[in-house]
Amino acid sequence: MTRFKLTIEYDGGGFVGWQRQDNGPSIQQSLEDAVFRITGETVLVQGAGRTDAGVHALGQVAHVDVEKAIEAEKLKDAINYHLKPAPIAVLSSAVAPQDFHARFSATGRAYLYRIVNRRAPLTVDHGRAWLVNAALDSDAMHDAAQVLLGKHDFSTFRASLCQAQSPVKTLDRLSIHRVGEEIQVIAEARSFLHHMVRNIVGTLRLVGEGKWSKDDVREALEARDRTKGGPTAPPDGLYLTRVSY
């Protein structure tokens, strides 16, 4: 039995999310089906992050145990062959130690959230970014975001369905910068609560529009109450970009 570490990219648009569910196609199921077609084995593909429906990944990581003798590169190419035409691709594959666990061994996760800030509808970026019509002050968003850095009880930015044992997380980076009409939010932490990045982005949008101040963000955080935070940003703009070990 060999454990493989897979790095995976996908367009989450047509999926119910990473996790296998009864109500539609998932990334996890697609990968497990591909491995089954190659090996005849019913496997569990364990991901580092359970991305929601519509959320994308440029660097999701997963592990899978395979009985059949197969080289890492061949496994990658074979999975990619069997995944077609689903918009999922294994970018790299490597043999991992038996105690490597994609989720529990992870020491860091990085997300990118893309906002396109203009009046005109999205075309080539449809489903791949959040269109915000009102002019956003990205510098004010970045400044306000800094009050969220460090170790906090993030209940204000936690989905009601979140299964984490504790709402306390340590946010290592939250950078907002503008490139033309695009605003990019980069968030890094050891781990995140369910919807945490999307709830933070939805709150920072209020700052960008001038409706909220930096102090409002601080007060919302300290309230530890989801109803005191801003709305949840849509999944379209969110990308899991990197998992560190």
Next chain:
Amino acid sequence: MTRFKLTIEYDGGGFVGWQRQDNGPSIQQSLEDAVFRITGETVLVQGAGRTDAGVHALGQVAHVDVEKAIEAEKLKDAINYHLKPAPIAVLSSAVAPQDFHARFSATGRAYLYRIVNRRAPLTVDHGRAWLVNAALDSDAMHDAAQVLLGKHDFSTFRASLCQAQSPVKTLDRLSIHRVGEEIQVIAEARSFLHHMVRNIVGTLRLVGEGKWSKDDVREALEARDRTKGGPTAPPDGLYLTRVSY
């Protein structure tokens, strides 16, 4: 009667191309239908470049004459409203002089061609870039591309269906650079022949793979014979980025 200059973005994936045709939806027809719904007028939307099926635009320019009194900004918003859910958006709208002609007044056109150079299939970039598996030397591609600069008979890179009166064009810029696994080709000229950018990119790919030298590109150009050029790159990676006046 007012003439408007429109700057337009679109995902060309689901269209037969810019130009109105009987065999499927076109960008031009979609825009003309939207203007009809706003004004009740049957108009001609004249584009600067007739992009092919599957080719995208980030800055196509068109002009249209409207009898109804309407402000440029309102026309833009109304067209965008009526275009939904088609992946076409008017980015800007301005009143233009009566003698402004989107196609004939243009003094320059710029295209971007995106190649993703890796083994894994495309996911978020599916339909928006050309996937090339073999490792490409982008520096060699850039170097070879420079023999195409200037005024030449580009028959080697001209589609058989091309309607241009002359195969002589002046290529002002042809830059190739790599950003991670992406190779971007930027081409600028007053005007291009049909399929010219795609035929050039298909030829430069041969250079990137080491199959062709810079001299081979020069000889192909001098042959003035389409059969001496490389294959046509797919439309997916091509974007009309700017039209100058």
